[in-house]
Amino acid sequence: MPPYGGCFLASLPLKQSSPRPDLRILSASAELEKLGLWLVTAVAGCILLLWFVPSAAALAPSGWSKMTANAAAGMLAAAGSLALSGPRRSSLMLRLSAIAAWAVLALGCLTLLEYAYGPIGIDHWLPRSSVGSNDGRPSPQTALGFALVGLCLALGSHPGRKLGTLSDLGAISLIALVLVLVSGYVYQMVELVGLSKANLSSPQTVFCFFLLSCVIAARRASAGGWLSFWFDGGIGSRVARLVFPLVVLTPFVAFAAVGYLDSADIFPAAYTRAVETPIIVLAALAMIAWMGRLTNKLERELRYQSLKDQLTNVLNRRGFFTVADYAMKNAIRLKTGLTLFYFDLDGLKKVNDSLGHKAGSELITRFADVLVATFRKTDVIGRIGGDEFVVLASDSSGTAEAMLARMAAIVAARAMSDPLLEISYSSGYAETSSPATVAIDDLIHQADKMMYERKQLKKAAGSTTGALAKTNRLLPSPSATG
Known part of the structure; x- marks a missing residue:
């Protein structure tokens, strides 16, 4: 599955890397x-x-x-x-x-x-x-x-x-x-x-x-x-290995067909020569078309692999900023507003220390699944830090508070259906009705600031500590999930 925001990936210019042996x-x-x-x-x-x-x-x-x-x-x-x-x-x-x-x-x-x-x-x-x-x-x-x-x-x-x-x-x-x-x-x-x-x-x-x-x-x-x-392991070598049988067999098949037409006397010699050329040209065009489609498919796969986070399957930091730039340009063209959400998991370090990094990775993966279930496929979801996620959503997805309420409902529903899941997180957001006048870094800074203020309020109220204790009790230990 491609990472969210994948609708923008097909047109991204990526630098070529040195090929490595497969x-x-x-x-x-x-x-x-x-x-x-x-x-x-x-x-x-x-x-x-x-x-x-x-x-x-x-x-x-x-x-x-x-x-x-x-x-x-x-x-x-x-x-x-x-x-x-x-x-x-x-x-x-x-x-x-x-x-x-x-x-x-x-x-x-x-x-x-x-x-x-x-x-x-x-x-x-x-x-x-x-x-x-x-x-x-x-x-x-x-x-x-x-x-x-x-x-x-x-x-x-x-x-x-x-x-x-x-x-x-x-x-x-x-x-x-x-x-x-x-x-x-x-x-x-x-x-x-x-x-x-x-x-x-x-x-x-x-x-x-x-x-x-x-x-x-x-x-x-x-x-x-x-x-x-x-x-x-490069794309050119992969294409070469796949088309090699076709390149070897096509000339033999084409000229065998030409030889059959010559020997069978189905058409006069002049007509036979007229048919030979289209046969060879069509065979060459079919091979070129197949190679082109195959190359595009492999190139798209490489884009996905280089831009997604391997743990959560959403975009990584590089992928988020790359795709978000295209999303902002698209919003400017369509004259639509954007909202950037900033999320931070509460108490991930304590989960890692008490239950191990496998439990921490499980918590991160489940939180990414919640984000995917909350937002639309056209919204850009990325993991930009160990426990930090960002989402760039268009205003057609709904108001910011409505999206956060929907997300909270999904978390609560999953906690009821799965007693091993208890996620505590802090969130912030920044909105703009004119993407042309603001940079993505400014939106991230504003959303991060709001998230930090809300996290401090939760700590002062003691809600983070209570949720974290429940998370530590209910998350499976590495030995239990092995």
Whole structure:
């Protein structure tokens, strides 16, 4: 629920604060990283086992051999390097991680060299198919993927800024390569996936690269650098995380629809081209509109969080003065009067000393609830001190004494229905029929002065002491409310 006075919050200009990492996202990312590495290990490990145990291959589903043994071994090495390089690892594990990272980098670079300058035996290192002359050699795209993975792993552990930037570039390049491979399969473009149908980056390989790219990008984001915005708690990062699936899927869906229109011959070619452009434009506009609405919603939530008091859910001191300024400008525009009420709880210190701060907080919360029940939602309610509350109400809410009488009736009714509640407070108010001629601080000073005079009269009459004693007896103790 937004704090009272929230109708003014949508138009408030707030200063931007430095983004902070979202700990919940970091924790969730760590668990997803573990899951991703386990999946890579399971897929690559099973396929490598099938290459070494031909008798078990008959039980495996068809198509498993599309992933070469070299590719499976490279995936296992990459997953192992990432698993060993996590936080709180021993020096031995970090050294093993570095060895595995350089092995992956060597596999990718040597395979690319073999394609460029001739055979050096890469396809004979591990078991391979007997069909073809280089079936054991990963495709050039797979080799490039291993080179990028190895580069990210080898450089990612170094704290230097330049090496970290290179690792970020490697992670971004790896993501781009995965998108190209996925596009090759979606649109059946063999040239994007491999040299020929006999030498492709297998679906298993693309799946493993996708998982590795996600884990590497998450590691780079948590380490800082270009990708660190992904884990920030700022509004831009929250929007980016939410729209990411839409941004990735929209182009594939749009162009798939375009491809269907081209191949189905539903319309003549000229009409098809005329339909393609609106489809793409509408998809882009829908994404922009959704992002705009989402950004506005998150911005409003941030305004509420920064301006409300966490204990009572009414406005805090900063929020009250900010919203009250807008309320006064609105009253000037509408030519209406304003009344500022000042409230102070009686004997809160004695409640804290005798029953504990939990009981004192309970008393403050209940008093805030009384204010919310008394005044209208358009009135501005704020807690500006430990036991001090202010309310800025328009004259349409009623006269000041009528509002105080209504409040006293609510307090009395709640005391009868709830024997644990006994609230004693002092109040004062200041009225103005011309808000343009008075400042909010002047109204607060006048209302505070009246409140103080009334409190002194209550003390002289002994009413505060009696009410406080009853409050101390009836408020639940921390042990009773636990």
